[in-house]
Amino acid sequence: MFSYLLRRLLFFVPIVAGVMLLTFALFFMVQSPKAMAHRVLGPKATPKAVELWLHNRGYDKPLLINQIPDQPWHDSLFISQMRRLATFDLGRSDVTGRPLSEVFRQGALPSLLLTVPAFLAGLAMSVGLALYLVFIRNAAADLFASLLCVALMSVPVMVYVIFGQYLVAQVFNYFPAFGFQLNGWSTAKFLFLPIALMIVSGLGADVRLFRALFLEELGQDYIRTARAKGVSSAVVLLRHVLKNGLINLITLVVASLPFLIMGSLLLENFFGIPGLGNVLFTAIQMPDFAVVQASVFLGSLLYLGGLLLTDLCYAWADPRIRLH
Amino acid sequence: MLSVRSLSIDFGSGPARVQAVKDISFSIAPGETLALVGESGSGKSVTGLALTRLLQEPPAVYSGGEILFEGRNVLKMSPAELRRLRGGKIAYVFQEPSTSLNPVFTVRSQIAEALSLHRPEVSDIDAEVARCLDLVGIVDPSKRMHDYPHQLSGGMQQRVMIAMALACHPQLLVADEPTTALDVTVQAQILDQMRLIKQQIKMAMLLITHNFGIIGGIADRVAVMFRGAIVEHGSTAEVLHNPQHPYTKALIGCIPQLGQRRRRLTTIDYSTLG
Amino acid sequence: MTTLPQDWFIKIDALRSAVSDWLTRSFLPIWLPNLAVLLGTLLLALLVWQGNRSERWATAWRRLRGDRLGQAAAVVASLFLVVGSLETVVFPTETGSRTLLQMLLSGIPQEKGYAAPMATHALSVSDPKPLFTRHILGTDALGRDTLVQTLRATRSALWIGGLTSLVYIPLGVLLGILAAYYRGWVDDLVQYLYSTIAAVPEILMLVAILMVLGKGLGTMSIALGITGWVGMARLIRGETLRQMERPYVAAAKAMGQSHWKILTRHLLPNVMHLIVIKFVLGFSGLVLAEAVLSYLGVGAPVGTPSWGTIIDASRSELSREPVVWWNLAAASFALFLLVLSLNILGDALRRAFDPKSNT
Numbered sequence: 001m002f003s004y005l006l007r008r009l010l011f012f013v014p015i016v017a018g019v020m021l022l023t024f025a026l027f028f029m030v031q032s033p034k035a036m037a038h039r040v041l042g043p044k045a046t047p048k049a050v051e052l053w054l055h056n057r058g059y060d061k062p063l064l065i066n067q068i069p070d071q072p073w074h075d076s077l078f079i080s081q082m083r084r085l086a087t088f089d090l091g092r093s094d095v096t097g098r099p100l101s102e103v104f105r106q107g108a109l110p111s112l113l114l115t116v117p118a119f120l121a122g123l124a125m126s127v128g129l130a131l132y133l134v135f136i137r138n139a140a141a142d143l144f145a146s147l148l149c150v151a152l153m154s155v156p157v158m159v160y161v162i163f164g165q166y167l168v169a170q171v172f173n174y175f176p177a178f179g180f181q182l183n184g185w186s187t188a189k190f191l192f193l194p195i196a197l198m199i200v201s202g203l204g205a206d207v208r209l210f211r212a213l214f215l216e217e218l219g220q221d222y223i224r225t226a227r228a229k230g231v232s233s234a235v236v237l238l239r240h241v242l243k244n245g246l247i248n249l250i251t252l253v254v255a256s257l258p259f260l261i262m263g264s265l266l267l268e269n270f271f272g273i274p275g276l277g278n279v280l281f282t283a284i285q286m287p288d289f290a291v292v293q294a295s296v297f298l299g300s301l302l303y304l305g306g307l308l309l310t311d312l313c314y315a316w317a318d319p320r321i322r323l324h
Numbered sequence: 325m326l327s328v329r330s331l332s333i334d335f336g337s338g339p340a341r342v343q344a345v346k347d348i349s350f351s352i353a354p355g356e357t358l359a360l361v362g363e364s365g366s367g368k369s370v371t372g373l374a375l376t377r378l379l380q381e382p383p384a385v386y387s388g389g390e391i392l393f394e395g396r397n398v399l400k401m402s403p404a405e406l407r408r409l410r411g412g413k414i415a416y417v418f419q420e421p422s423t424s425l426n427p428v429f430t431v432r433s434q435i436a437e438a439l440s441l442h443r444p445e446v447s448d449i450d451a452e453v454a455r456c457l458d459l460v461g462i463v464d465p466s467k468r469m470h471d472y473p474h475q476l477s478g479g480m481q482q483r484v485m486i487a488m489a490l491a492c493h494p495q496l497l498v499a500d501e502p503t504t505a506l507d508v509t510v511q512a513q514i515l516d517q518m519r520l521i522k523q524q525i526k527m528a529m530l531l532i533t534h535n536f537g538i539i540g541g542i543a544d545r546v547a548v549m550f551r552g553a554i555v556e557h558g559s560t561a562e563v564l565h566n567p568q569h570p571y572t573k574a575l576i577g578c579i580p581q582l583g584q585r586r587r588r589l590t591t592i593d594y595s596t597l598g
Numbered sequence: 599m600t601t602l603p604q605d606w607f608i609k610i611d612a613l614r615s616a617v618s619d620w621l622t623r624s625f626l627p628i629w630l631p632n633l634a635v636l637l638g639t640l641l642l643a644l645l646v647w648q649g650n651r652s653e654r655w656a657t658a659w660r661r662l663r664g665d666r667l668g669q670a671a672a673v674v675a676s677l678f679l680v681v682g683s684l685e686t687v688v689f690p691t692e693t694g695s696r697t698l699l700q701m702l703l704s705g706i707p708q709e710k711g712y713a714a715p716m717a718t719h720a721l722s723v724s725d726p727k728p729l730f731t732r733h734i735l736g737t738d739a740l741g742r743d744t745l746v747q748t749l750r751a752t753r754s755a756l757w758i759g760g761l762t763s764l765v766y767i768p769l770g771v772l773l774g775i776l777a778a779y780y781r782g783w784v785d786d787l788v789q790y791l792y793s794t795i796a797a798v799p800e801i802l803m804l805v806a807i808l809m810v811l812g813k814g815l816g817t818m819s820i821a822l823g824i825t826g827w828v829g830m831a832r833l834i835r836g837e838t839l840r841q842m843e844r845p846y847v848a849a850a851k852a853m854g855q856s857h858w859k860i861l862t863r864h865l866l867p868n869v870m871h872l873i874v875i876k877f878v879l880g881f882s883g884l885v886l887a888e889a890v891l892s893y894l895g896v897g898a899p900v901g902t903p904s905w906g907t908i909i910d911a912s913r914s915e916l917s918r919e920p921v922v923w924w925n926l927a928a929a930s931f932a933l934f935l936l937v938l939s940l941n942i943l944g945d946a947l948r949r950a951f952d953p954k955s956n957t
Contacts, residue, residue, distance in 0.1 A: 292802070
């Protein structure tokens with residue numbers, strides 16, 4: 001177990017290094033820091049303003065190796081950036097100058113309030129619906145449901161949001177269409193609609209996937225054994241199919257758990273929820289390169305964390321798997 | 325006890341409909357063993373599953389005949405009655421033990437599930453599970469029952485399958501190719517074990533196999549299936565020594581005999597069988 | 599230690615702006631789109647012709663002909679393809695170049711502002727002027743016919759789908775098949791490359807690349823291609839590894855066939871159907887991605903009609919009085935219809951190629 005963890009972490013090191021190199025190349029080599037400054041300050045910015053902007057953010061250092069006499073060779077943009085990220089120092093916003101660790105910490109809670117309930121409720125609903133579809137075994141209902149799933153998958157998120165917002169908030173006026181207040185239980189009324197929309201937008205793909213998963217389990221030999229023992233169809237489904245299906249489901253679902261903290265780019269922007277998705281959206285509009293770069297770095301760490309978590313959950317749930 | 329009368333089973337519908345079992349009849353008396361022999365695709369496994377309506381409907385359609393168990397027609401039973409029949413009165417052992425046991429439950433919980441369905445009066449489940457495992461020759465059953473199927477060898481897994489089938493004292497055991505997936509030495513052990521159990525408890529058996537070589541000494545009577553129909557039916561000794569139907573003759577001819585010098589294995593020439 | 603020369607940035611900036619100018623230009627050289635349409639048509643014809651020669655493809659083709667739903671989806675997707683091609687073929691005229699679709703629909707006049715579907719008067723409370731003609735789906739803020747704009751936006755979706763496929767399919771197939779065939783360090787390298795790309799959440803990667811490269815259909819295709827090849831490479835690597843265990847590969851090797859021949863004559867044809875299925879399903883994902891990215895403001899440039907930008911613009915239209923809903927509805931429905939038909943077609947192809955299905 002310990003050696004497994006160690007090997008896994010060692011495997012992550014080159015990947016994180018690769019991601020860091022990639023982002024550095026993308027942000028500082030494909031475009032020059034000067035071009036970046038012009039994109040932020042506008043094309044008509046004076047050379048002086050550009051220089052000041054670059055200097056304040058440390059972007060005026062030599063790119064890879066410092067060859068200026070009397071300066072240490074490692075005082076370059078690349079090395080200082082890597083050292084900073086290696087210590088999990090995310091830096092400061094290009095636009096506001098606020099430390100990004102603070103920005104991200106503040107955004108995490110609203111994001112989690114949106115994504116965790118949506119994830120849990122969505123998972124329960126799609127597993128339930130998929131099981132029900134497998135249970136009824138009705139050709140017509142099956143065809144209708146799979147068409148409906150494909151249809152649900154084919155609608156882009158923003159269309160769901162626009163229609164949902166318009167119908168629920170403006171026509172029926174049940175919930176606020178916009179805004180967010182972190183204030184005990186009353187926060188829920190701001191979150192209800194975005195959570196519902198997040199569930200609906202993911203439902204089609206999930207139900208389809210889980211249905212296929214459960215159908216595959218249902219064709220296995222041990223299901224025949226269970227039926228030959230006299231187990232009722234409902235128990236076959238809820239005990240034998242579900243447990244095996246859920247183990248396969250782990251590979252698909254657990255990896256996405258860490259990303260719940262990143263929130264939802266579109267939904268948070270639409271509803272004015274000050275989460276991490278909104279932070280990123282604003283950064284795209286600004287543009288704030290430091291925020292996007294830090295998000296990429298953080299996102300890759302979360303992805304690798306998800307891989308690890310998947311392995312651990314798999315080993316815990318499936319008696320056939322041992323980590324070593 | 326069990327009597328199948330002109331049973332026919334179709335698969336599919338419309339122009340794609342095929343008849344898998346054609347108008348077959350046989351019966352099994354209490355304590356008797358009938359071997360149902362035929363090559364793959366001859367409809368013998370379908371017949372075995374049909375005895376408790378285990379075939380998936382659709383595509384399967386019971387198009388004619390009846391299956392009488394203790395005088396009652398299985399094809400007309402309610403789902404609840406069928407569930408009492410399955411495992412309780414008629415139990416199954418399947419071909420592939422490695423996939424027929426649920427990989428995520430322990431041996432104990434899989435046997436206990438059968439016990440809870442058909443023998444709810446059993447209070448000490450652990451003792452009963454251990455007794456069943458002991459019956460099929462598993463050493464140290466109180467320890468082994470906490471294993472998962474993947475921790476056991478193929479032969480052990482099949483023993484567990486048999487133990488699970490016997491746990492609820494069925495009147496009929498349907499053994500569908502119980503030894504085909506196993507090594508030859510393990511095959512012999514499992515067959516010996518089944519023979520032993522047959523002597524200990526009074527239970528009828530339907531042994532479904534493609535292999536004439538294994539039925540001697542275990543089956544009382546033999547029915548030979550070919551293309552969905554029973555083409556020959558008689559006592560084991562009779563059929564083995566004096567086969568009437570050309571297909572039976574051909575099948576028996578295929579068993580390699582020790583000490584016989586033959587260059588080639590015999591094959592069946594289907595063109596002569598019609 | 600050497601470092602980059604001083605004029606690195608000057609050179610790279612010049613190169614970058616030249617490339618991104620070329621990529622983001624809304625009007626490519628006049629012959630290029632025409633050529634693309636021609637080549638695309640030829641490619642499709644080649645695929646269908648080639649398909650009839652292999653038994654697996656012939657079986658799939660026969661099954662597909664029995665699949666009504668799949669056929670209907672294919673017809674709808676083809677209609678979109680035709681519309682997108684009409685909008686792509688460009689003719690030079692005196693007042694600048696115009697597309698074939700624009701010329702065909704030039705009879706529809708432009709109004710002064712919003713008009714509701716089938717209305718006779720402009721949508722203005724204070725000054726409802728009579729319109730030149732009725733518009734089936736109304737007009738947008740600039741008085742352009744909504745139906746025409748929606749049809750024209752098909753081009754962006756198809757270009758993104760097509761161009762990106764041109765980037766990610768060859769890349770993914772090549773790397774996937776090579777990794778599985780040569781194993782060893784080639785496999786390690788390819789796996790490292792795609793693990794690294796996959797380690798960055800896709801939307802972040804896309805946004806980062808597009809922020810740096812700038813808006814445009816070309817840059818969007820490159821960005822989507824960079825993130826998209828990973829899935830293809832994984833799929834092809836896995837399937838090729840499975841094929842490598844088949845005796846026919848060992849037989850070909852034993853007969854002394856060259857690596858190139860084994861790769862192109864034996865392995866590639868055996869994974870080709872997966873590529874086609876992935877292409878169709880991936881296309882629907884790309885169309886959706888185009889709309890989302892354009893909506894986020896990092897996608898289609900200003901002046902290029904795109905369903906994403908129409909949907910973005912229509913957000914504010916919903917809060918107008920009276921409500922302007924037809925632009926949103928038309929763009930959403932067109933987008934939905936194309937993605938739906940591609941998804942259904944992809945599923946139908948998957949069923950048709952599945953050896954387990956026996957109809």
